[in-house]
Amino acid sequence: MDKKIIYMDNAATTPVRPEVLEAMLPYFTEKFGNPSSIYSISAETKKAVTDARETIAGTIHTTAENIYFTAGGSESDNWALKATAEAYGEKGRHIITTKIEHHAILHTCEYLEQKGFEVTYLDVDENGLVRPEELEAAIRPDTILISVMFANNEIGTIEPVAEIGRIAHEHGVLFHTDAVQAYTQVPIDVEAMNIDMMSASAHKIHGPKGIGFLYIRKGVKIRSFVHGGAQERRRRAGTENVTGIIGFAKAAEIATKNMEEITGKERRVRDHLIERIEKEIPYAKLNGDREQRLPNNVNFCFRFIEGESMLIMLDGKGICASSGSACTSGSLDPSHVLLAIGLPHEIAHGSLRLSLSDETTMEEADFVVDNLKQVIERLRGMSPLYEDFVKKNS
Amino acid sequence: MYTEKVMDHFQNPRNMGEIENASGVGTVGNPKCGDIMRMYLDIDENQVIRDCKFKTFGCGAAVATSSMATELVKGKTVEEALKVTNKAVMEALDGLPPVKVHCSLLAEEAIHSALWDYAEKNGIKIEGLEKPKTDIHEEEEEEDY
Secondary structure, eight states: OOOOOEEOBTTTOOOOOHHHHHHHGGGTTTTOOOTTSOSHHHHHHHHHHHHHHHHHHHHTTOOGGGEEEESSHHHHHHHHHHHHHHHHTTTOOEEEEETTSOHHHHHHHHHHHHTTOEEEEEOBOTTSOBOHHHHHHHOOTTEEEEEOOSBOTTTOBBOOHHHHHHHHHHTTOEEEEEOTTTBTTBOOOTTTTTOSEEEEESTTTTSOTTOEEEEEOTTOOOOOSBOSSSTGGGTBOSOOOHHHHHHHHHHHHHHHHTHHHHHHHHHHHHHHHHHHHHHHSTTEEEOSOSSSBOTTEEEEEETTSOHHHHHHHHHHTTEEOBOOOHHHHTSSSOOHHHHHTTOOHHHHTTEEEEEOOTTOOHHHHHHHHHHHHHHHHHHHHHOHHHHHHHHHTO | OOOHHHHHHHHSOTTBSOOTTOSEEEEEEEGGGTEEEEEEEEEOTTSBEEEEEEEEESOHHHHHHHHHHHHHHTTOBHHHHHTOOHHHHHHHTTOOOGGGHHHHHHHHHHHHHHHHHHHHHHTOOOTTOOOOOSOGGGGOOOOOO
8 A cells, every 4th residue: 555645735734844853853852941941951942942933033024022932823813813802802892804714713703702792704706805995894993803814725815915904004903814824825024014913833834733823013912812931921821832933933934935936836836737627627617816826725616526525536546635515524514715705505515625835746736637537527427416417408 | 434335335336327217216415515316216017126326416425325225225125125224324334424424314315205206107105105305404403512
């Protein structure tokens, strides 16, 4: 069973780069000191954490004091929303977000609604883009926070973040963005883009799992998320995940320094995949915006078939991908993102996401399309929906 | 997540296809929920199911349960086929994950629906067969989290 694995699910998680692992290893053993202790071995760990924080701050054009390490994207999202609600709840109780956010945002918003907050979930257009004028119209005197993702995890659409930031600040409203998918795939400048808070995660950028950060602009009065020691400027207590932080910084450094080269490679393979699928597979529809699109995202719906069966068949060929079908989410409804861009349920069930990295090759892309064609043909041959469609049109 | 038998029936489905001028055809499910099954039955004058074929739009379990259901009813009389329950389909597949149990219900319902069609076409009444539901999800409740 020595089958070659073709991994096209980098939006789910990525393997740790060898250089990243190498940077982390000493901090498990000889450099194990607690950064808060007084002796010299700890001074070394402390400095390493300080340097890592500076490295990460530099990747989004801010300073180290604004970077707060967390356990990952979901924690960062939870923190940003809940702490803003708590700190600014007296000023107002209205939050604006979108219908295509990650569940870490949507379910936190539902929780806040139970606590008496009001949430506006903005619609998006058929490509998944938020309309800035609609966002502006939704702002009320009691709006305290706008949270719009930088780029969507399923369909790869990059939102007009700079424009949203400008609108938010013109109205004196805080702006948070979930940049888990966009971080290091797209240049981010939190100053120029008027971002007050931003979530990111290491394991999406070839860093380790279990570490992320929340950028909080200086002056935003957010309280402690975890009470205890003085770590993370007292806002998130607990001994630092030192190895995670070191690995995250290394991964962020590599990804940022080589962004042009990495995303250039991804874009070429992405465009090749899109072109071949559109040309060679009938009744396929590209989801997400063609231009404002993450360099590593390909997302299609194939009519008359269901996503889970497609994934199992692809897995049989050694191809790892994902789908927004109900069966992959454990519920009866397909992806909320695909429904929000206006797809009917039965079409949303047949979605496929291929997410790339700089290591994805053209040969792999060709192998995937060749096999995908067979899989789709096979499943359509089994589908009563396809049978009806053919009979109706013959 | 799936047993070997489920994987086998998904990857090598038995009796996949159509039967022209079938004695009975039943389609159940809902494309909204992501699964539709269609069963074709060829029944002889002694009410024995000579042949059975299916087409399914759905997940791995939906395909596997359809495939197994056709195997279970083939060669049986109409009355015997009526006794093929979703449980029997599940057991024959060595079990299904809890979230996929509805696929086996759909398979049972698809057989009933095809039998109903056969009975209607021939103006006969099959003892114990009730008018099948087309959508088995109607009674499912959403889980809380």
